[in-house]
Amino acid sequence: MKKISITDGSTVLYACLNDTLAAADLEERLPCKFNVTDSGTDLCGPAPRGVYDPMELQTGWKNGDLSLCDGWFAILYAGQEDSKAYGHMMIVGHLEEASLEKVRELPAHVTLRVDLA
Numbered sequence: 471m472k473k474i475s476i477t478d479g480s481t482v483l484y485a486c487l488n489d490t491l492a493a494a495d496l497e498e499r500l501p502c503k504f505n506v507t508d509s510g511t512d513l514c515g516p517a518p519r520g521v522y523d524p525m526e527l528q529t530g531w532k533n534g535d536l537s538l539c540d541g542w543f544a545i546l547y548a549g550q551e552d553s554k555a556y557g558h559m560m561i562v563g564h565l566e567e568a569s570l571e572k573v574r575e576l577p578a579h580v581t582l583r584v585d586l587a
Contacts, residue, residue, distance in 0.1 A: 472497055473587040474563065476545070478580045483545075483569035484587055485536055492522035492538050493562040501585035504543045508578040515582075517543035522560050530554040534565040547573040 472493075476483040487493040496502075499520070506515035519541050530553035531537065537544040539560035546553075547570060553559075565573070576582075 471563075474500070474584055475587040476569075476582050476584050478576055478582055481572055481575045483565055483572055485534075485563045485565045485569065487536075487563040488561065490523065490526045490560070490562055492520060492526065492560045495520040495522070496538055496562055496584075497586075501583060504582050504584065506543070506545070506580060506582055508576070511549040512537075512544040512546045513573065513576060513580070513582070514542055514544040516541055527558050527560055529557045529559065531556070531559055531561060532564070534567075534570040535559075535561045536563040536565070538562045545573060 471486040474485050487497055504515045504517055506513040531546045533547055533550045535546045537546055537559055
């Protein structure tokens with residue numbers, strides 16, 4: 471698993487990519503930027519579509535998961551208990567515990583740079 475950094479220029483979050491095809495595709499595109507908006511459950515924004523294995527899709531998420539699917543990048547920081555209502559999730563990584571606590575320090579609308587740590 472590769473360690474990545476996610477930053478707005480002042481707050482830095484760290485995460486590890488998992489072993490999915492979509493995570494490997496994201497790693498090949500690094501560094502990259504995503505313009506995201508806080509929904510109260512996630513920081514989410516449009517992303518170029520990439521490759522993924524449909525067999526690696528899952529239902530729901532754990533707080534701290536990173537998702538890259540259907541043209542969207544998301545840092546899912548809340549809502550785990552209700553997430554089973556969401557199918558076809560492509561989880562590509564997970565924030566380190568200390569970074570999960572720092573997500574709320576990010577602005578409601580922000581450009582995030584994702585790179586290898």
